[in-house]
Amino acid sequence: MSLLQVERLNAFYGDFQALFDVSLDVAPGTISAVIGPNGAGKTTLLRAIAGGVRKLDGAITLKSEPLRGLAPEAITRKGIGLVPEGRRLFPSLTVRENLLIGGSPKRSGPWDLNAVHDLFPILKERGHHMSTELSGGQQQMVAIGRALMTNPDLILCDEISLGLAPTIVEDIYALLPKITDNGTALIIVEQDVGRALRSATRVSCLMEGRVVLQGPADAYSFDEVAAAYFGAPAA
Amino acid sequence: MTQPAVTQAGPHARLTALCIAAVILALALMPYFADRFVLRTATEMACFLTLAVMWNLLAGFAGVMSIGQQLYVGLGGYAFFLIAAMGGVPLMAALGLSGLIALLIAVPAAFLLFRLNGAYFAVATWVLAEIAALIAAQSDAVGAGAGLSLPLQVARALGNNDERTAIFWWLALGLAVSAYLVAYLWLRSGRGLALMAMRDDAEAAGGLGVSTRQNRLMVYSVAAFFTGIAGAIIFLTKLRISPSAAFSVNEWTAAVIFIVVIGGLGSLEGPIIGLAVFFALRTLLADFGPWYLIILGAIAIATMLTAPGGLWGVLHKRFGWDVFALRRHVKLTIGEKS
Amino acid sequence: MTELMNIAVQGIAIGGLYALFAAGLSIVFGVLRLVNLAHGDMIILGAFTGYVVAVSAGMGFFAALVIAPILMGFVGYWLQRLLLNRVIGKDILPPLLVTFGLSMMIQNALLLVFTADSRKIALGEIEVASVQLAPGVAVGSYGLIVLAVAVALIGALHLIFTRTAIGRAFRATADDFETARHMGIPTPHVFGLATGLALMACGIAGVLLAVWTSFTPLSGTARLLIAFEVIVIGGIGSIWGTLIGGFLLGLAQAIGGAINPEFQMLAGHLAFLVILVLMPGGILAKGARA
Ligand SMILES: Nc1ncnc2c1ncn2[C@@H]1O[C@H](COP(=O)(O)OP(=O)(O)O)[C@@H](O)[C@H]1O
Numbered sequence: 001m002s003l004l005q006v007e008r009l010n011a012f013y014g015d016f017q018a019l020f021d022v023s024l025d026v027a028p029g030t031i032s033a034v035i036g037p038n039g040a041g042k043t044t045l046l047r048a049i050a051g052g053v054r055k056l057d058g059a060i061t062l063k064s065e066p067l068r069g070l071a072p073e074a075i076t077r078k079g080i081g082l083v084p085e086g087r088r089l090f091p092s093l094t095v096r097e098n099l100l101i102g103g104s105p106k107r108s109g110p111w112d113l114n115a116v117h118d119l120f121p122i123l124k125e126r127g128h129h130m131s132t133e134l135s136g137g138q139q140q141m142v143a144i145g146r147a148l149m150t151n152p153d154l155i156l157c158d159e160i161s162l163g164l165a166p167t168i169v170e171d172i173y174a175l176l177p178k179i180t181d182n183g184t185a186l187i188i189v190e191q192d193v194g195r196a197l198r199s200a201t202r203v204s205c206l207m208e209g210r211v212v213l214q215g216p217a218d219a220y221s222f223d224e225v226a227a228a229y230f231g232a233p234a235a
Numbered sequence: 236m237t238q239p240a241v242t243q244a245g246p247h248a249r250l251t252a253l254c255i256a257a258v259i260l261a262l263a264l265m266p267y268f269a270d271r272f273v274l275r276t277a278t279e280m281a282c283f284l285t286l287a288v289m290w291n292l293l294a295g296f297a298g299v300m301s302i303g304q305q306l307y308v309g310l311g312g313y314a315f316f317l318i319a320a321m322g323g324v325p326l327m328a329a330l331g332l333s334g335l336i337a338l339l340i341a342v343p344a345a346f347l348l349f350r351l352n353g354a355y356f357a358v359a360t361w362v363l364a365e366i367a368a369l370i371a372a373q374s375d376a377v378g379a380g381a382g383l384s385l386p387l388q389v390a391r392a393l394g395n396n397d398e399r400t401a402i403f404w405w406l407a408l409g410l411a412v413s414a415y416l417v418a419y420l421w422l423r424s425g426r427g428l429a430l431m432a433m434r435d436d437a438e439a440a441g442g443l444g445v446s447t448r449q450n451r452l453m454v455y456s457v458a459a460f461f462t463g464i465a466g467a468i469i470f471l472t473k474l475r476i477s478p479s480a481a482f483s484v485n486e487w488t489a490a491v492i493f494i495v496v497i498g499g500l501g502s503l504e505g506p507i508i509g510l511a512v513f514f515a516l517r518t519l520l521a522d523f524g525p526w527y528l529i530i531l532g533a534i535a536i537a538t539m540l541t542a543p544g545g546l547w548g549v550l551h552k553r554f555g556w557d558v559f560a561l562r563r564h565v566k567l568t569i570g571e572k573s
Numbered sequence: 574m575t576e577l578m579n580i581a582v583q584g585i586a587i588g589g590l591y592a593l594f595a596a597g598l599s600i601v602f603g604v605l606r607l608v609n610l611a612h613g614d615m616i617i618l619g620a621f622t623g624y625v626v627a628v629s630a631g632m633g634f635f636a637a638l639v640i641a642p643i644l645m646g647f648v649g650y651w652l653q654r655l656l657l658n659r660v661i662g663k664d665i666l667p668p669l670l671v672t673f674g675l676s677m678m679i680q681n682a683l684l685l686v687f688t689a690d691s692r693k694i695a696l697g698e699i700e701v702a703s704v705q706l707a708p709g710v711a712v713g714s715y716g717l718i719v720l721a722v723a724v725a726l727i728g729a730l731h732l733i734f735t736r737t738a739i740g741r742a743f744r745a746t747a748d749d750f751e752t753a754r755h756m757g758i759p760t761p762h763v764f765g766l767a768t769g770l771a772l773m774a775c776g777i778a779g780v781l782l783a784v785w786t787s788f789t790p791l792s793g794t795a796r797l798l799i800a801f802e803v804i805v806i807g808g809i810g811s812i813w814g815t816l817i818g819g820f821l822l823g824l825a826q827a828i829g830g831a832i833n834p835e836f837q838m839l840a841g842h843l844a845f846l847v848i849l850v851l852m853p854g855g856i857l858a859k860g861a862r863a
């Protein structure tokens with residue numbers, strides 16, 4: 001019983017094709033990792049699911065409901081949250097306001113301002129600061145909290161460790177199970193192959209827009225994935 | 236960068252050039268067979284065509300949206316009347332000087348205007364034109380609100396009514412052809428490539444080492460020069476000038492925008508088609524008062540929504556027509572670059 | 574001295590009206606990054622709507638001050654949703670051209686319905702009454718009313734933008750349109766609300782203008798330019814800036830007008846240019862700088 005199904009997805013930017021026949025299956029309450037080198041199409045895949053890529057071909061369904069062709073705001077209302085690459089907080093909003101923006105679709109569920117504050121207590125303390133005044137790790141928490149506020153069934157996390165100190169990344173990853181405990185599934189895009197394998201139950205490796213490796217995370221060794229990552233067979 | 240442009244002129248380049256030359260020749264001979272009314276209309280059309288080509292160069296190619304080109308129409312017109320009043324300056328020199336004066340004002344104006352981005356630039360150009368209109372309306376040296384009439388001896392020196400009409404036509408035709416030539420040569424040069432890169436993405440063009448600012452300044456100045464001369468010819472044919480007529484946004488900018496948008500923003504062929512549509516509508520709707528401009532506005536909006544490339548864009552897409560062979564060349568060159 | 578005081582008071586009073594002209598333009602630019610070239614004509618549309626309510630329907634000025642903004646707000650919402658939403662985007666040309674076409678259409682539609690005759694809403698005694706501020710320094714009571722409305726409206730807009738959910742959505746959308754959509758903000762609706770709010774402000778400004786001076790269908794252009802100058806002087810994207818910009822422009826015009834009545838408009842334009850030259854970084858916000 002899968003939550004999200006992506007079937008033979010092709011994505012285009014004008015004449016340029018960024019994804020080729022990508023398929024993906026996500027079960028509720030699980031973490032799936034998407035890895036691959038820069039320019040592989042990871043961000044494109046997440047944005048395509050979230051409704052941010054206009055030229056698409058293939059099928060995307062959430063709980064058997066088709067998503068392709070819906071506007072991004074409609075897809076969010078259907079239950080997909082996005083933690084965009086580079087965080088993309090709203091600079092003229094305070095931390096609290098950034099979180100509240102996530103609450104605008106008014107979906108019911110466990111997440112509200114208090115629940116997010118419980119998960120990231122520092123955000124309560126710094127609620128009235130502008131988001132730009134926060135450290136990178138705190139900004140990432142706002143981005144995650146903002147997505148949680150939409151009470152999604154699935155959150156798409158694009159490179160949440162980008163530019164953060166390793167210990168902070170560990171802290172954030174340690175909190176992910178608290179999110180999936182509620183049945184919310186996660187897709188995480190991650191550059192660090194080791195961390196991806198450790199955190200996720202399933203892994204997909206993208207290369208130049210194509211899936212080159214896909215399966216349960218514990219079925220692959222680091223070396224196998226790394227070989228795929230650097231273009232197998234490894235030289 | 237410029238070499239491929241020459242080789243990519245298209246298979247029928249020579250034939251096209253011959254046809255264009257034949258058309259221009261036929262137009263130049265018009266005074267020998269057309270009547271005065273036709274000539275007057277043609278003269279007006281040629282002036283509008285010049286304005287349209289220049290506005291298109293700004294908005295369609297350089298991505299500079301001005302709604303204040305009436306400033307240069309008015310400046311050119313006033314400059315010409317003042318020079319003519321001094322007497323003794325040959326007609327052609329006076330026209331050239333009028334354009335130069337417009338250009339001289341355009342350079343400092345550009346430095347001021349280019350502090351503002353996009354839409355703010357657009358409205359600021361309009362403010363400058365309003366300022367000029369207010370100053371003209373309050374300066375006794377240029378007849379204040381009543382304006383100026385062309386000195387009788389200047390008009391007389393151009394011959395009788397028929398001779399004058401012919402001269403005006405040749406001037407306007409010559410100007411329109413030169414405007415086209417300059418625009419064409421520019422767009423086919425390395426600078427033209429830069430211009431179009433600028434339109435498509437100012438940042439990327441900056442990255443290519445193209446100085447957007449310098450290019451914009453240059454286009455803006457050239458446009459002011461030609462627009463100024465067009466203004467001089469327009470008011471020469473009218474024999475009088477006043478602030479409200481000289482700096483009219485509706486006459487010199489709204490109409491011109493309409494011509495370019497309907498014909499095809501960002502194509503050299505577009506303004507000619509737009510011109511034909513504009514004059515046809517103006518004649519058809521002449522008796523309908525405000526309806527005329529309501530319909531014009533509605534058509535412009537509908538075009539923006541359904542065919543942003545204008546009529547020429549539709550024809551180009553449908554039949555692959557391409558008189559000036561600009562597109563192919565540019566696409567190819569950009570393709571080679573990346 | 575009293576003469577100077579009078580000039581200042583006059584400038585500030587009309588500055589309130591100018592701030593009202595600018596408020597709508599500022600909202601639309603602030604949220605949609607769109608400069609509405611039909612803004613002046615929308616103020617005049619508000620004035621005619623007010624005129625129809627107050628004079629033609631005989632319901633009076635205060636009814637007009639309520640009804641005209643509501644009607645205008647409705648028009649604004651649907652104009653945005655049905656037309657303008659289709660042209661906003663990265664390229665600034667389409668929205669400018671479309672609003673320019675709209676400006677032509679509104680002007681001429683008004684000409685068609687109301688002819689070129691100039692009109693005015695008469696308010697009776699309030700119009701000529703004045704309040705003595707100091708010996709020899711007086712201000713028209715109507716000017717005070719306009720000023721009060723301007724301050725109240727701009728204060729209200731400030732509260733809407735900073736304290737309400739819709740204001741939050743406005744700011745988020747202005748910051749990052751795409752991300753806002755991914756957070757579930759229905760941007761077409763939000764844009765509609767922003768333009769609706771802006772045209773409500775145009776409605777208020779139009780009705781107040783209709784009492785202040787006579788107007789014709791062609792009076793919009795001058796108001797667009799004033800509104801534009803006000804927001805550039807006051808700092809683009811700043812709501813309170815419109816009030817400051819309005820005062821400065823009003824003062825410049827009052828001073829120019831005191832020197833020679835013909836200089837009034839010119840002085841305003843020149844003040845705008847001077848600020849553009851001398852304080853491109855100071856009074857101007859970053860948003861519009863090249
Ligand atoms: N907006 C865009 N327009 C055109 N090409 C894009 C755009 N975004 C990404 N691409 C291209 O699509 C490919 C995949 O990019 P992306 O999905 O960002 O990769 P990743 O996130 O894996 O680094 C790259 O070749 C990139 O250059």
Ligand SMILES: [Mg+2]
Nearest residue numbers: 042043044085
């Ligand atoms: Mg990426």
